[in-house]
Amino acid sequence: MEKRADQLRDRLEEEILTSRYRPGDRLDEQSLAAQFGVSRTPVREALFQLVAAGLIEHRPHRGTFVSEVGPRHLMEMFEVMAELEAMCARLAARRVDASRLAAIEESHRACEAAAESGDMDGYYYENEAFHDRIRAAGGNAFLREQAAQLHKRLKPYRRLQLRVRNRVAASFREHDAIVAAIRAGDPDAAAAAMRDHVAIQGERFTDLLASLEPHGESRRARD
Amino acid sequence: MEKRADQLRDRLEEEILTSRYRPGDRLDEQSLAAQFGVSRTPVREALFQLVAAGLIEHRPHRGTFVSEVGPRHLMEMFEVMAELEAMCARLAARRVDASRLAAIEESHRACEAAAESGDMDGYYYENEAFHDRIRAAGGNAFLREQAAQLHKRLKPYRRLQLRVRNRVAASFREHDAIVAAIRAGDPDAAAAAMRDHVAIQGERFTDLLASLEPHGESRRARD
DNA sequence: GTCAAGATAATCGTATACAATCTTGAGGTT
DNA sequence: AACCTCAAGATTGTATACGATTATCTTGAC
Structure with missing residues (x-):
């Protein structure tokens, strides 16, 4: 117990x-x-x-x-996560085997299905699996752990992402590029595609944040 | 207190x-x-x-x-650290200002002095400062923290490094390439130079480890 | 001689009590 | 009116005790 x-x-x-x-x-x-x-x-x-x-x-x-994260810190975390996930993708492109690739493609198709049926929660869920399978395919357990930890920590901020207009469709297209690069065994392309995919989330989110609280540190009022 | x-x-x-x-x-x-x-x-x-x-x-x-780290896990950690430090260097090349660059070059010269006088402990110490100033120059506090944490955790394994023949001289030359790339404002070159610099340590160390305990998991005997 | 079941001992997880430290606010002084 | 002092209250940090769980050893049967 x-x-x-x-x-x-x-x-x-x-x-x-x-x-x-x-x-x-x-x-x-x-x-x-x-x-x-x-x-x-x-x-x-x-x-x-x-x-x-x-x-x-x-x-x-x-x-x-x-913890109060603040836009600055948040952006920094997204920046790091983008790099870690990009590294996972790079390694995956280099080291992936048939069965792990199949697993990635399976998750990819599941994302597609959720995207097409407009099931946002489903997409969110399958997206998690998609990313974790790529991390696993990299073959670096420590990296996988680090990336997953950051991922978890940013969870509340990513979830909102998908409600942004057309974000789900765009996200899926980005996934597609990532999968293609991994399948082709192109580490640099895989890393670049993944980095952009994650970095976009950070940018979108800080955009959103900036529009909500334009004054950075100024919101202190609470109970 | x-x-x-x-x-x-x-x-x-x-x-x-x-x-x-x-x-x-x-x-x-x-x-x-x-x-x-x-x-x-x-x-x-x-x-x-x-x-x-x-x-x-x-x-x-x-x-x-x-914790028993084991060669595998250790190598993985070096691999991640290489990437994190490379990212610091990339950001530093992009964002560094005059005063931070001066600080980096100052540490660089201190490393040079220690290397030439064969002061291994001195080199170790100045090397720490050198790397931390690059991390600081990247302007991403979260990244800096993460990198420093990993750095600390790998401390006992890095220290042995410098006793490897000619390692200090080689390390300094690698530093030189890093500084040059940052000064030139070339992010990709800075990242690549830094990645190699750190990755080499990992490789050297696992070489060393492999020569000491060829059988991976087999050393269990203790008290 | 080996293996299994029970007893024993060690370690852990939690509860409770107490002490030390800090915050806060009232009241007085300048 | 502003500032300082100090006491009351709150919160934390540490000690100690106890019950629960588990590893290890013992013992006995096969």
């Missing part, structure tokens, strides 16, 4: 990633302990893990708060 | 990174608590942080052990 602290971590992570807790929200140890019917010990343990993952921040004797 | 758990974490991290604790060694909560004159609570907290950093592993009811 999983220990309670880990359950708690997963639960809190989920709640943060789905924006049920918003950036800036305070996570009080005592309240959480009471809320989940446990003592502070496992709560603290869970919080430490989330701090290590960068999801929350801890200000001594002030409280722990859901 | 820093809390005791953090002191402990730093202390243990230090002892692991300097190989005073070796891979496979067991870290017993109770012994550590007794040894440092604290209770198990802060010890556990410190251990959790090290687990999150990947330095140690936790097997329930078995104990916590210093």
Whole structure:
């Protein structure tokens, strides 16, 4: 059985990633302990893990708060993720074997089906699988882990992406270029295609963000 | 003042990174608590942080052990680090300003001085600064953090590098190419030069490792 | 002699209590 | 009115105790 602290971590992570807790929200140890019917010990343990993952921040004797990412930091993270995923694609183009390639193409077709039927949630889901299979095909387990971690962390910001007009169709076309490059065994093309694919998300998102809060640091008002 | 758990974490991290604790060694909560004159609570907290950093592993009811990295995993980590540092160099070539470039060149000259006088420890130290200034020049704080973290984690393995014959001189020449590319504002050249520079370390090290333990997983004997 | 089942011991996960530290706000002083 | 002082309250960090889980050793049967 999983220990309670880990359950708690997963639960809190989920709640943060789905924006049920918003950036800036305070996570009080005592309240959480009471809320989940446990003592502070496992709560603290869970919080430490989330701090290590960068999801929350801890200000001594002030409280722990859901990290405020800010457009700048967010853009930086997308930039890094683009490079990591590009590296996965490059390696995949170089090292992929038949069965892994087949797996990628299978996910690719699943994306296509979801895109054509306008199933946004389905596309989101299949898209995850698509990317993870490419990461796996790279054959670098450490890289895969790093990329997946960043991916997870950016989850709440990517999800909105797909609601942008025509984004799903565009995303699928980008996937197509990636798959073609991997199939052709062209590492540079695969890397470039993947980098663009991910970088576009970052740009689109910061565009969106910029239009919502033009003043950068100025939104501080909350409770 | 820093809390005791953090002191402990730093202390243990230090002892692991300097190989005073070796891979496979067991870290017993109770012994550590007794040894440092604290209770198990802060010890556990410190251990959790090290687990999150990947330095140690936790097997329930078995104990916590210093991570055994293994040649494969090590090579993977070098591969990723090469890419991250290459990205830093690429960004640096694109975005660097006069003062940051001057800082890089200053570190570069310091490396040169250490190399010529055969001061290996000095070279190691200046080399750290050189790389960090390039990371800083990239202007992506998140990337800088990620790269620095990996760098730290690979520290014990890089240090041996410099004892390889002519490695210092070769390393300096590689630095030279990197600086030239950054100064020229050539992102691709900077990235390529940096990637090679770091990748070589990985290759050299795994060469070394392979010559020491030819049988991969076979060394299990210890106390 | 080997293997399995139970007993034993070690370790872990959690709860609770206490101490130390910081924040906050009221009240007084300049 | 602004600033400083200080006490009250809150929150965190640490210690200790206990129950639960699991590894390991013992014992006995085959």
